Amino acid sequence: MVRRSSTENFERIEPFRDRLQLVQADLLDTMSLISLLEDIHPREVYNLAAQSFVPTSWKQPVLTAQFDAIGVTRLLEAIRLVDRSIRFYQASSSEMFGKVREVPQTELTPFHPRSPYGVAKVYAHYITVNYRESYGIFACSGILFNHESPRRGREFVTRKVTDGVARIAAGLANELQLGNLEAKRDWGFAGDYVEAMWLMLQQPEPDDYVVATGESHSVGELVEIAFRCIGRDWRQHVVQDPALTRPAEVDHLVGDAAKARRVLGWKPKVGFAQLVTMMVDADRARYGTS
Ligand code: GDD
Numbered sequence: 618m619v620r621r622s623s624t625e626n627f628e629r630i631e632p633f634r635d636r637l638q639l640v641q642a643d644l645l646d647t648m649s650l651i652s653l654l655e656d657i658h659p660r661e662v663y664n665l666a667a668q669s670f671v672p673t674s675w676k677q678p679v680l681t682a683q684f685d686a687i688g689v690t691r692l693l694e695a696i697r698l699v700d701r702s703i704r705f706y707q708a709s710s711s712e713m714f715g716k717v718r719e720v721p722q723t724e725l726t727p728f729h730p731r732s733p734y735g736v737a738k739v740y741a742h743y744i745t746v747n748y749r750e751s752y753g754i755f756a757c758s759g760i761l762f763n764h765e766s767p768r769r770g771r772e773f774v775t776r777k778v779t780d781g782v783a784r785i786a787a788g789l790a791n792e793l794q795l796g797n798l799e800a801k802r803d804w805g806f807a808g809d810y811v812e813a814m815w816l817m818l819q820q821p822e823p824d825d826y827v828v829a830t831g832e833s834h835s836v837g838e839l840v841e842i843a844f845r846c847i848g849r850d851w852r853q854h855v856v857q858d859p860a861l862t863r864p865a866e867v868d869h870l871v872g873d874a875a876k877a878r879r880v881l882g883w884k885p886k887v888g889f890a891q892l893v894t895m896m897v898d899a900d901r902a903r904y905g906t907s
Pocket of ligand 1: 669670671709710711712761762763764772773774775777794795796797798800801802836861862863866867
């Protein structure tokens with residue numbers, strides 16, 4: 618499902634466009650969701666749609682809530698009205714843990730979101746649980762920690778760094794401006810995480826799962842590994858820009874995916890250094906310098 622736009626922006630799904638049927642609807646428009654479910658009759662719905670960039674959520678908090686929180690209620694309402702047997706996956710986020718109450722975070726760790734994005738995701742998480750408990754809908758919430766790949770948008774830190782490194786290697790830039798280098802995240806490979814989403818909807822019972830690698834690394838470590846891939850010292854190129862720091866930061870995320878491992882038989886295959894190298898290589902290939 619895609620939103621209508623006068624300029625199409627399908628660059629990141631281009632490699633498999635021939636295997637996809639794209640249909641238009643909008644999370645802001647309940648009728649469009651109902652019509653779509655009636656037309657397609659899906660057995661499974663994966664809601665990955667969101668205003669997903671945390672800094673933008675301070676600039677557009679109401680729109681973020683419309684898509685990321687109320688949009689999920691609209692979709693669940695559409696499922697309830699059209700066909701309650703549709704299985705539903707909600708993309709919940711480790712940003713819900715925010716100012717973390719314990720390390721590592723599990724399905725039982727209390728939430729303390731630190732951005733309008735995180736707050737909206739907490740609402741979406743609980744409305745998913747509520748439709749499961751109220752209407753018996755097979756609704757699952759996957760609490761996914763950061764997941765990355767060469768298809769990641771350039772505004773997120775991993776891709777910003779690997780794209781920046783590739784531009785520097787190609788002689789197109791000399792400087793990379795970043796915000797907080799101390800923040801720690803549990804970064805995994807998106808391909809592994811999508812497998813966990815699918816596994817959740819194949820179980821006999823719906824439930825919520827943390828999906829994470831269990832390893833955390835700082836933005837500084839990410840930068841160091843990425844620059845090492847091109848044989849450069851990051852200190853020569855990275856400039857810290859206070860404008861890129863956030864009004865409230867999530868300092869340290871690391872997940873405990875023991876439940877996903879036990880129930881779904883899931884575990885990540887790609888490690889952190891391998892992920893960063895994969896992304897640097899893909900960006901270097903784009904600039905023709907690999
Ligand atoms: N984007 C960005 N740009 N982040 C930076 C920069 C920069 O220049 N410099 C430092 N950072 C730090 C941020 O302050 C944050 O602590 C960390 O890098 C990661 O930022 P992002 O890559 O933007 O991701 P995120 O952790 O805020 O959110 C992503 O992961 C969530 C799952 O935990 C997004 O994909 C969310 O949509 C997702 O829910």
